[in-house]
Each structure stands twice: as C-alpha cells, then as structure tokens.
Amino acid sequence: xxxxxxxxxxxxxxxxxxxxxxxxxxxxxxxxxxxxxxxxxxxxxxxxxxxxxxxxxxxxxxxxxxxxxxxxxxxxxxxxxxxxxxxxxxxxxxxxxxxxxxxxxxxxxxxxxxxxxxxxxxxxxxxxxxxxxxxxxxxxxxxxxxxxxxxxxxxxxxxxxxxxxxxxxxxxxxxxxxxxxxxxxxxxxxxxxxxxxxxxxxxxxxxxxxxxxxxxxxxxxxxxxxxxxxxxxxxxxxxxxxxxxxxxxxxxxxxxxxxxxxxxxxxxxxxxxxxxxxxxxxxxxxxxxxxxxxxxxxxxxxxxxxxxx
Amino acid sequence: xxxxxxxxxxxxxxxxxxxxxxxxxxxxxxxxxxxxxxxxxxxxxxxxxxxxxxxxxxxxxxxxxxxxxxxxxxxxxxxxxxxxxxxxxxxxxxxxxxxxxxxxxxxxxxxxxxxxxxxxxxxxxxxxxxxxxxxxxxxxxxxxxxxxxxxxxxxxxxxxxxxxxxxxxxxxxxxxxxxxxxxxxxxxxxxxxxxxxxxxxxxxxxxxxxxxxxxxxxxxxxxxxxxxxxxxxxxxxxxxxxxxxxxxxxxxxxxxxxxxxxxxxxxxxxxxxxxxxxxxxxxxxxxxxxxxxxxxxxxxxxxxxxxxxxxxxx
Numbered sequence: 281x282x283x284x285x286x287x288x289x290x291x292x293x294x295x296x297x298x299x300x301x302x303x304x305x306x307x308x309x310x311x312x313x314x315x316x317x318x319x320x321x322x323x324x325x326x327x328x329x330x331x332x333x334x335x336x337x338x339x340x341x342x343x344x345x346x347x348x349x350x351x352x353x354x355x356x357x358x359x360x361x362x363x364x365x366x367x368x369x370x371x372x373x374x375x376x377x378x379x380x381x382x383x384x385x386x387x388x389x390x391x392x393x394x395x396x397x398x399x400x401x402x403x404x405x406x407x408x409x410x411x412x413x414x415x416x417x418x419x420x421x422x423x424x425x426x427x428x429x430x431x432x433x434x435x436x437x438x439x440x441x442x443x444x445x446x447x448x449x450x451x452x453x454x455x456x457x458x459x460x461x462x463x464x465x466x467x468x469x470x471x472x473x474x475x476x477x478x479x480x481x482x483x484x485x486x487x488x489x490x491x492x493x494x495x496x497x498x499x500x501x502x503x504x505x506x507x508x509x510x511x512x513x514x515x516x517x518x519x520x521x522x523x524x525x526x527x528x529x530x531x532x533x534x535x536x537x538x539x540x541x542x543x544x545x546x547x548x549x550x551x552x553x554x555x556x557x558x559x560x561x562x563x564x565x566x567x568x569x570x571x572x573x574x575x576x577x578x579x580x581x582x583x584x585x586x587x588x589x
Numbered sequence: 590x591x592x593x594x595x596x597x598x599x600x601x602x603x604x605x606x607x608x609x610x611x612x613x614x615x616x617x618x619x620x621x622x623x624x625x626x627x628x629x630x631x632x633x634x635x636x637x638x639x640x641x642x643x644x645x646x647x648x649x650x651x652x653x654x655x656x657x658x659x660x661x662x663x664x665x666x667x668x669x670x671x672x673x674x675x676x677x678x679x680x681x682x683x684x685x686x687x688x689x690x691x692x693x694x695x696x697x698x699x700x701x702x703x704x705x706x707x708x709x710x711x712x713x714x715x716x717x718x719x720x721x722x723x724x725x726x727x728x729x730x731x732x733x734x735x736x737x738x739x740x741x742x743x744x745x746x747x748x749x750x751x752x753x754x755x756x757x758x759x760x761x762x763x764x765x766x767x768x769x770x771x772x773x774x775x776x777x778x779x780x781x782x783x784x785x786x787x788x789x790x791x792x793x794x795x796x797x798x799x800x801x802x803x804x805x806x807x808x809x810x811x812x813x814x815x816x817x818x819x820x821x822x823x824x825x826x827x828x829x830x831x832x833x834x835x836x837x838x839x840x841x842x843x844x845x846x847x848x849x850x851x852x853x854x855x856x857x858x859x860x861x862x863x864x865x866x867x868x869x870x871x872x873x874x875x876x877x878x879x880x881x882x883x884x885x886x887x888x889x890x891x892x893x894x895x896x897x898x899x900x901x902x903x
Contacts (some may be wrong), residue, residue, distance in 0.1 A: 361808030
C-alpha cells in the first residue's frame with residue numbers, strides 16, 4: 281500500500297535519510313527503530329508529504345499507486361487525515377489548547393466528511409470510547425489541559441482515526457508517558473490496527489515497544505536503513521553490528537545479571553548530520569569494522585560489509 | 590469568575606481615584622490664575638478676589654478636591670472657565686466624534702495588522718515577509734502628524750477625493766465618514782506597523798508548536814490552520830499590545846484632531862490647556878485615564894475569553 285523507494289531527504293548540513301526503501305502492506309504493522317537523529321521522524325513526515333520546505337527530496341514514496349514526492353499540496357491534503365494519519369511525539373503539546381476536545385475531533389469530520397456539527401460530535405464520542413476513554417460524552421466538553429498525558433495521547437489517536445485512515449504513523453507515541461500508560465497505548469494501537477485492518481508504522485527508539493506491536497522491523501542508523509526483517513527474527517538474531525549493539529544495550533530485569541557490571545553501551549554517539557562518514561555510517565563505532573567500511577556504503581540486508589554473522 | 594471581575598472593578602475605581610487626585614494636585618501647583626482667564630487682565634484685583642472666593646479657590650486644596658470628587662461621581666464636573674458651560678456638556682458634545690475616530694482607527698489597525706502579520710508569518714523569509722517588515726519599519730519611523738499632512742496633500746489637495754479637515758456633523762453619516770477616513774488612517778498606520786510586527790512574531794512562535802502540525806496532518810488547509818488554529822494561540826500578546834495602543838490612541842487624537850480641525854476631545858483638551866481652563870483639563874485627564882484603565886480591564890477579560898487555561902477553576 282505504501283512503498284518507499286530510494287528516498288533521500290537532504291538538508292544544508294547533509295542527508296537526513298539516504299536512499300531508504302521500505303514498504304507497508306494493508307493491515308501490516310511496521311516498526312522503525314533508531315536513536316534520535318537517525319532520520320526516523322523525517323521518514324514519518326515524508327509519508328504525509330509534510331517534510332520541511334527547505335528539504336531536498338529525491339526518490340519516491342507511493343501510496344496506493346499515487347506518488348507523494350512532489351505532489352501538489354491540494355492532493356496531499358486529500359490524503360492527510362483521511363487515508364494517512366499521524367500521531368506526534370508530544371501528547372502534551374499535540375492538541376490545540378484553546379479548543380474543546382470534541383470540537384478538535386469533529387473538525388476534520390465536518391470538513392472531510394461533510395457531517396453536521398451534531399453528527400460529528402456523536403462520531404467523536406464514539407471514537408473516544410473506541411480509544412478507551414471512560415465517560416466519552418463529558419470528555420467532549422473538556423479542554424486538553426484538563427486531561428492527563430495518557431488521556432491526551434488517546435485523544436490524539438482518536439483524532440488521527442477520525443476519518444478512518446488506511447495507514448497510521450505513530451512517531452514515538454509513548455515517549456512522554458509513564459511505563460504503565462505507555463503499555464496501554466501500545467496495546468491500543470495494536471488492537472486498533474487489528475480491528476480496523478489499518479496499517480501501522482510505529483516509529484520508536486524503544487525496541488520493547490516495537491516488539492510488542494509490530495510484525496516487521498526496520499532499523500535506522502544515521503539516515504540508512506541498515507537491517508530489516510520480521511520483528512521476532514531481527515530481535516532474536518540481529519545480523520547488523522549496530523542492531524546487535526542496540527539489543528545488547530537493553531537493560532533487563534533479569535536477576536542473574538551482575539549488578540556491579542556496567543550496563544553495556546555502544547561507544548560513541550550518532551554522528552551529526554554534517555559529519556556523517558561517506559561509507560557505512562556506523563563506521564567508527566563498529567566493533568567489527570573492516571577497512572572498506574570507511575569508504576564504501578554497504579548494500580543489502582543487513583547493510584553490512586561483513587554480510588551478517 | 591464573578592469574584593475576579595469584582596476585584597478588577599474595585600482596582601479600576603481605586604486607580605481612577607488615584608489619577609484624579611494626582612491630576613488635581615498637579616493642576617494646583619501649575620502657574621496661572623483662573624480668575625485672570627475668566628475676567629481678563631483688565632479686571633481689578635478686587636473683582637478677581639471676589640471671583641476666586643465665589644469659585645471657592647481660597648479653600649484648602651483637599652477640601653476643593655473632595656468637593657470636585659463629590660460632584661464628579663454625580664456627573665457634575667463643574668463649569669468651564671472659558672466656555673462658560675458645564676464641563677459634562679462640553680465632553681458629551683465632543684465624545685461621539687472622538688469615539689468614532691478612535692473606533693474607526695482601531696478597526697482599521699486590527700484588520701490590517703492581523704492580515705499583514707499572518708501573511709508575513711506564513712511567507713516567513715520570503716519576499717512577502719520582507720515587504721511587510723519594510724512597511725512596518727517605515728510606519729514606526731513616520732510621525733502621525735507628518736503622515737497626516739502628506740495624506741491631505743495627496744487626497745484633499747491633489748486628488749480632491751476627501752475633505753482636508755473639519756467635521757460636517759452627524760446629519761449626513763456618509764459625509765461624517767469621509768471626514769474621518771484620513772485622520773483615522775493617519776492614526777491607524779503607525780499602530781498597524783507595530784501590531785503587524787507583534788502578530789508576525791507571535792505567529793512564528795505558535796507555528797512551531799506540535800498542535801499546528803497536528804492540524805496540518807489531519808488534512809486541514811493552510812488558511813484554516815493559520816486562522817483557526819495558529820492565530821487564536823497568538824492572540825494573547827496581540828491583545829496585550831492592542832490594549833497598550835489605546836493609550837497611544839488617546840494621545841494620538843489630541844494631535845490628529847488639531848491637524849484636521851476636528852471638534853473632538855483631543856481638540857478640547859488642547860484648547861483647555863491653552864486657556865488655563867483647569868477645571869476642563871481636570872475632567873479630561875481623568876476621563877482619558879478612565880479610558881486607558883478600562884482598556885486594560887477589557888484586555889484582562891479578553892485573556893480569559895481567549896485561553897481556557899487562564900480561567901479560574903470552578
């Protein structure tokens with residue numbers, strides 16, 4: 281349904297996304313994992329045609345056969361909210377603070393579906409109950425600041441679902457939330473994707489969140505998709521040294537772990553956009569680096585000159 | 590909420606009391622003898638002394654202030670020394686014109702400034718933005734009285750579209766409006782320049798917020814996103830500046846009404862000061878203070894109307 285081919289997003293400082301190729305089928309749940317600065321938010325925005333104006337975009341993103349890169353704003357607007365919806369990172373600031381929750385959800389319904397005010401509010405009420413907010417009818421009259429973070433995130437999801445999109449992109453939907461609340465939101469996203477046969481792209485740095493929700497996983501590093509495959513397989517047997525490091529760096533609750541041993545980390549940090557190495561972007565931090573890694577960009581899956589284990 | 594408004598009203602009354610007292614005592618130490626104003630310099634010292642006694646000018650200042658205040662709360666501001674009519678009557682005659690002038694200027698300012706500011710913000714860094722900023726810089730730099738003269742030369746003298754000054758009265762509303770257009774424009778342009786800048790920067794700040802992105806991501810058009818989602822969130826600084834501009838507007842009318850020979854409050858206060866008609870000046874300054882304080886009061890209420898987060902929890 282969504283097919284991204286060789287998509288590159290460039291800024292004055294360098295490429296935020298380098299020849300990314302990905303696809304999502306109807307009803308499929310794809311996880312995109314990566315640290316901050318890996319280009320995952322750009323990937324999400326590209327699917328909505330909402331990349332910043334200064335970005336230089338090459339390659340192709342096709343949705344249902346239609347090209348999104350370079351499409352007219354008017355055509356993109358017909359897709360946004362109606363076919364492709366997005367939930368943004370910060371639930372606390374993602375809702376207009378001056379509008380009642382009911383009006384916010386009713387607005388796209390009235391605009392895109394031509395519903396009357398009353399019908400749109402009815403629908404908003406049903407959506408709020410679908411995302412698991414108790415007492416939805418009285419919620420409609422509340423302002424966002426009168427709700428907790430988790431409740432607001434449920435409202436942003438209800439808003440995204442308003443016009444029954446075929447694809448929902450959730451960009452770090454649980455970052456600002458408590459662990460318990462986050463788990464509920466993730467379960468909700470998964471259940472909604474199943475009940476509505478709605479494709480889902482979950483963008484997160486949290487491998488556990490991705491493991492809980494998605495079927496397939498793409499790992500992003502420095503703007504490159506370095507490994508892709510079924511979520512369970514990639515997490516059980518990662519083949520790219522970066523993915524391996526990422527999984528090893530996950531703190532566990534296991535009592536067997538020596539409490540005094542330092543937590544495993546990947547040395548160094550993600551290089552800044554302007555200082556990305558020309559070859560493999562993990563070169564310099566990679567424990568199994570070869571001379572060729574510095575100069576030539578590795579291809580394939582995993583994108584590694586060692587070709588996996 | 591009611592309590593909040595009552596508290597504000599009390600503050601309003603106290604502010605007016607303080608202003609009127611300050612004005613009264615400042616007026617008192619100013620040089621100039623009302624008796625000379627009324628009787629002329631030819632009058633004998635005996636006649637002046639008799640008049641001072643009759644006007645109560647020999648009483649202690651505090652006593653005279655209280656007497657004035659007692660009348661003022663009943664709408665009696667005394668009788669003008671130079672016009673020889675009740676001050677309340679003078680004000681009532683001129684108030685409608687000044688209100689119309691200030692109202693027209695405010696409407697023009699707000700409409701133009703919001704349009705320019707939103708336009709500039711949505712064209713940030715491009716030619717349209719630069720043009721608005723250049724206009725605004727010019728507007729801030731140009732004094733209103735000089736702009737008025739340019740307007741008169743262009744629209745009254747050269748093109749002969751509008752009257753150069755004077756006011757025909759309210760019998761013919763269209764003629765009245767024609768007489769007010771140029772002065773209102775002169776008043777509005779400087780204010781527009783400032784307000785457009787404030788609108789632009791407030792909008793730029795708001796446009797970075799996630800909820801603006803959310804609105805775009807739900808498929809709303811750019812005009813709807815800007816006017817319905819971004820602008821309301823930018824209104825608090827904008828309304829603050831509008832409130833502050835009311836004070837400029839009051840002083841602006843004094844200059845502009847004199848340039849255009851408009852019989853309004855601004856011209857009255859100018860004449861009253863020239864004539865040492867202290868009792869009129871006293872009432873006028875108190876009235877201007879009341880206008881400015883009411884504007885601030887309205888701004889405070891507007892904040893509550895704009896932003897539900899500022900409303901007290903019930």
